[in-house]
Amino acid sequence: xxxxxxxxxxxxxxxxxxxxxxxxxxxxxxxxxxxxxxxxxxxxxxxxxxxxxxxxxxxxxxxxxxxxxxxxxxxxxxxxxxxxxxxxxxxxxxxxxxxxxxxxxxxxxxxxxxxxxxxxxxxxxxxxxxxxxxxxxxxxxxxxxxxxxxxxxxxxxxxxxxxxxxxxxxxx
Numbered sequence: 001x002x003x004x005x006x007x008x009x010x011x012x013x014x015x016x017x018x019x020x021x022x023x024x025x026x027x028x029x030x031x032x033x034x035x036x037x038x039x040x041x042x043x044x045x046x047x048x049x050x051x052x053x054x055x056x057x058x059x060x061x062x063x064x065x066x067x068x069x070x071x072x073x074x075x076x077x078x079x080x081x082x083x084x085x086x087x088x089x090x091x092x093x094x095x096x097x098x099x100x101x102x103x104x105x106x107x108x109x110x111x112x113x114x115x116x117x118x119x120x121x122x123x124x125x126x127x128x129x130x131x132x133x134x135x136x137x138x139x140x141x142x143x144x145x146x147x148x149x150x151x152x153x154x155x156x157x158x159x160x161x162x163x164x165x166x167x168x169x170x171x172x
Contacts, residue, residue, distance in 0.1 A: 002031075003057040004079040005050045007064070011072045013044040020070060021048070028052050028060040036120075049079070088117065088143035089150075089172070097166025099125050099136035106160060107138070107168075114153045117143040136166070 011017050018037065025032050030052040037046030052060045057078075064074050095107065104123065111118060120141040128135040144150065154170060161168040 001054045002051040003054050003060075005052065005057075005060070006077050006079050007046075007048050007050060008075045009044070009046045009048075009072055011044050013039045013042050017044050017072065018046075020067065020072065021046075024060070024063045024067065025050055025052070028056040028063065030056070030060065087146045089146065090119075091142050091144060092171050093138070093140040093142050094169045094171075095136070095138040095161075095166055097136055097161075097164060098128075099134035100164075103136055103164060103166070104138070106164065107157075110153075110156050110160060111142065114148045114156070115145045116148065116153070117145075119143055 007021075009017070009021065022032060024030075030050050033049045033051060035046060035048035037044070037048070039045075061076055064076055067074060095103070097103070104121075108118065118140055121138065122140070123136070123138045125134050125136050127133070144153065157168050157170060
């Protein structure tokens with residue numbers, strides 16, 4: 001039997017961070033199964049799912065704790081179950097518009113009110129090619145529960161898009 005762990009890591013962005021993590025996992029006969037990692041503002045940040053034989057779990061956690069001396073900040077949480085999205089409908093969600101504070105909060109407020117679960121969210125701000133203004137872009141993978149009226153959700157998102165002057169697309 002194996003133990004599942006979700007790890008989050010933050011460190012200065014430098015070569016070798018992923019190798020250090022992968023070595024600790026390998027040293028404990030673990031399996032690195034899923035991850036998302038990137039460099040932001042000179043920092044390396046990542047989240048990953050690891051499976052380790054149950055009998056190696058305590059030693060694995062101790063080895064991760066020791067990585068703090070190498071400049072890695074880790075949060076390790078044991079995962080007892082996988083998330084279920086049984087009858088939820090999966091959609092992708094894209095937004096493009098002029099950047100301003102509060103866009104993510106306003107969008108996620110509507111999604112949460114309709115019971116929508118955000119599975120993945122990627123955002124970026126870049127300079128618009130013609131105007132040079134800051135352009136905010138977001139892409140998300142969301143799960144909409146079957147009891148949520150998709151037309152009502154779409155209407156609320158369109159109202160917000162008009163208010164924020166952004167383009168929002170919701171696709172199955």
